[in-house]
Amino acid sequence: xxxxxxxxxxxxxxxxxxxxxxxxxxxxxxxxxxxxxxxxxxxxxxxxxxxxxxxxxxxxxxxxxxxxxxxxxxxxxxxxxxxxxxxxxxxxxxxxxxxxxxxxxxxxxxxxxxxxxxxxxxxxxxxxxxxxxxxxxxxxxxxxxxxxxxxxxxxxxxxxxxxxxxxxxxxxxxxxxxxxxxxxxxxxxxxxxxxxxxxxxxxxxxxxxxxxxxxxxxxxxxxxxxxxxxxxxxxxxxxxxxxxxxxxxxxxxxxxxxxxxxxxxxxxxxxxxxxxxxxxxxxxxxxxxxxxxxxxxxxxxxxxxxxxxxxxxxxxxxxxxxxxxxxxxxxxxxxxxxxxxxxxxxxxxxxxxxxxxxxxxxxxxxxxxxxxxxxxxxxxxxxxxxxxxxxxxxxxxxxxxxxxxxxxxxxxxxx
Numbered sequence: 326x327x328x329x330x331x332x333x334x335x336x337x338x339x340x341x342x343x344x345x346x347x348x349x350x351x352x353x354x355x356x357x358x359x360x361x362x363x364x365x366x367x368x369x370x371x372x373x374x375x376x377x378x379x380x381x382x383x384x385x386x387x388x389x390x391x392x393x394x395x396x397x398x399x400x401x402x403x404x405x406x407x408x409x410x411x412x413x414x415x416x417x418x419x420x421x422x423x424x425x426x427x428x429x430x431x432x433x434x435x436x437x438x439x440x441x442x443x444x445x446x447x448x449x450x451x452x453x454x455x456x457x458x459x460x461x462x463x464x465x466x467x468x469x470x471x472x473x474x475x476x477x478x479x480x481x482x483x484x485x486x487x488x489x490x491x492x493x494x495x496x497x498x499x500x501x502x503x504x505x506x507x508x509x510x511x512x513x514x515x516x517x518x519x520x521x522x523x524x525x526x527x528x529x530x531x532x533x534x535x536x537x538x539x540x541x542x543x544x545x546x547x548x549x550x551x552x553x554x555x556x557x558x559x560x561x562x563x564x565x566x567x568x569x570x571x572x573x574x575x576x577x578x579x580x581x582x583x584x585x586x587x588x589x590x591x592x593x594x595x596x597x598x599x600x601x602x603x604x605x606x607x608x609x610x611x612x613x614x615x616x617x618x619x620x621x622x623x624x625x626x627x628x629x630x631x632x633x634x635x636x637x638x639x640x641x642x643x644x645x646x647x648x649x650x651x652x653x654x655x656x657x658x659x660x661x662x663x664x665x666x667x668x669x670x671x672x673x674x675x676x677x678x679x680x681x682x683x684x685x686x687x688x689x690x691x692x693x694x695x696x697x698x699x700x701x702x703x704x705x706x707x708x709x710x711x712x713x714x715x716x717x718x719x720x721x722x723x724x725x726x727x728x729x730x731x732x733x734x735x736x737x738x739x740x
């Protein structure tokens with residue numbers, strides 16, 4: 326390990342030379358006599374170097390502290406060199422270090438590790454709820470009461486979960502600012518105990534086959550409802566997929582609709598997975614379609630415009646319909662507090678697991694869980710999805726036969 330004396334006495338030579346300290350830290354002595362602190366590290370399999378400052382302006386002690394801070398960023402999955410560039414640009418272009426400017430720089434640095442959808446949600450939460458009060462303020466001047474005022478306004482709208490998320494994002498911005506040397510405290514962390522607790526409750530759902538059938542009948546009896554939305558609702562009920570997955574369905578994902586084994590092939594990029602898994606095709610999800618589900622897709626294809634979406638938006642057909650469009654259908658149909666679009670997953674799970682118990686098919690419980698695409702550790706669930714495909718198809722058909730009993734064919738919804 327180096328000493329201050331060794332650093333001070335180091336003389337330039339005919340070529341640049343390195344004086345190593347510990348943990349990858351070294352002092353580069355240039356032929357010009359300039360001495361520069363540098364840290365060697367590895368990020369995602371690539372060797373990289375971070376410049377920590379010039380000696381003696383940055384002492385040996387300070388260089389070690391800077392190395393340790395950079396190592397913490399690395400442990401958190403952040404490239405310290407990239408982080409330094411963002412902060413440098415932020416200081417150059419944003420001399421006031423306002424909260425909004427810093428939050429946008431934080432978002433820019435982090436968004437590559439998020440899905441595009443989540444990245445958009447994070448920025449919208451800050452824009453809608455935080456920037457109005459905190460945006461112009463310098464980071465060092467923001468206090469805990471100021472952050473509490475932000476969350477209190479969100480809580481006043483009865484959005485307790487949203488308030489929790491907004492506080493979390495504000496805190497993440499401050500933690501990033503502290504690591505970057507732009508702040509010393511996190512006022513958002515101090516108010517967590519002062520917030521109203523968000524009561525976790527299950528989404529309302531029909532849990533008997535009779536009530537589930539009645540939900541479909543009630544939604545499909547809505548006069549003036551869009552055929553596109555009604556067909557999306559029926560496919561959602563038949564597949565028990567997540568609402569976003571149905572709303573954003575691409576026509577090209579459906580295979581063999583006229584054959585005996587129709588499939589819905591959902592790319593991993595559209596699944597609720599970590600970003601690494603979304604890039605891995607082995608995590609693509611196959612949904613075996615019942616006869617009724619295949620017919621519903623064909624009916625939707627018959628009226629779909631010339632866009633990739635199976636369910637194009639009502640106002641702007643260049644985009645798919647949104648989850649809120651389905652939610653609105655259920656509210657207008659008088660189902661608020663009774664059943665929501667996401668509730669079909671609970672309906673399918675409850676009713677089909679009950680059938681497992683009646684038929685003494687305990688092994689089907691695991692298969693039903695696979696059909697709901699619940700995240701499970703390891704690679705075995707991926708192979709099981711394919712191995713159990715025949716049984717999954719039988720369960721999907723049994724569900725469709727029970728649910729569709731007495732309901733008209735999907736073509737009737739197009740009127």
